[in-house]
Amino acid sequence: MALTRRNFIKGAVAGGAVVAGATAVSTPACARENKTMPPMAVGLLYDSTLCVGCKACVKACRDNNDTQPEFSTEEKLWDTPLDISGRTINVIKMYAEGTSDHKDQERNGFAFIKKSCMHCVDPSCVSACPVQAMRKNPESGIVSYEPADCIGCRYCVAACPFGVPQFQYDTATPRIIKCQLCRHRQAEGKIPACAEVCPTGATLFGPVTALKEEADRRRALPSESVTTFARKTVGSTDLHEKKVANYIPHIYGEREMGGTQMLLLAGVPFEKLGYPALRDRSYAASSETIQHTLYGGMILPAAVLGGLVYVAKKNVPNHHSEED
Ligand code: SF4
Ligand code: SF4
Ligand code: SF4
Structure with missing residues (x-):
């Protein structure tokens, strides 16, 4: 067909109509909501007010996940990780202020705090990973990592709002490491190692709905009253008695980033304990x-x-x- 003036005008109008149509259709954003938690989701409840800082959970995590000790003192006598790293996927850190005389108190007090993967309901690491090396189990909600699929792009490291995935820069075959809620132990019918060994029940394993109910129960109790706390698994009969601490009115992980499967209770504001204030979306x-x-x-x-x-x-x- 020859390019006639008439054909040119037809073509220009047709092209303009397509552009106009495309522009009109592409303008609205297709917003998506936060994903929802699987009904059978499992997780951890960490109660800072029950934690005595013994770090048995750090040792158990190492033993069950083949990570090597980290030394932060010259003598190198003790395993003393200061934070999660390419070698450490679970750490207990300490908050101290003023005279540090009072446990779980913001002023002149001290507190312990666990840091490990939060197992987000709508995880950024999974969303950012271009090859699905980071995955969220649709039933348990566990966020796992498949090294065989990983291309080392470290998008997950940049995407995580909690700074959890760590790249092993100092190894010949680096990979990402993070807590996978001891899924290998759960596959054998065991509970996560950190919850298994915790002497006070500060780290408690179970269905997230039951953990949330337990967190609500604790927060509703009057401070200084005496109650029982389960060890290992929520609802277990392995109980111990303790005075209720003065909880701050906040269950961290209930809403942050659309919710997480690790929930945290504390007597000190979470920002002071190293947990960022985050939006719900x-x-x-x-x-x-x-x-x-x-x-x-x-x-x-x-x-x-x-x-x-x-x-x-x-x-x-x-x-x-x-x-x-
Ligand atoms: S084992 Fe329990 S009490 Fe000991 S540091 Fe870990 S969470 Fe705290
Ligand atoms: S805490 Fe970070 S690594 Fe863990 S699931 Fe959430 S986004 Fe992923
Ligand atoms: S669940 Fe397992 S991998 Fe995660 S912090 Fe506890 S012991 Fe470590």
């Missing part, structure tokens, strides 16, 4: 909304381009004669 929900919008915006221009190519091809003259 997960980063994954936000970033995937943006991605979908961008991809939508790319697919539609591709359709526009295709339309223009089609129109142009139809209008390219196959001989040099012009009607006009």
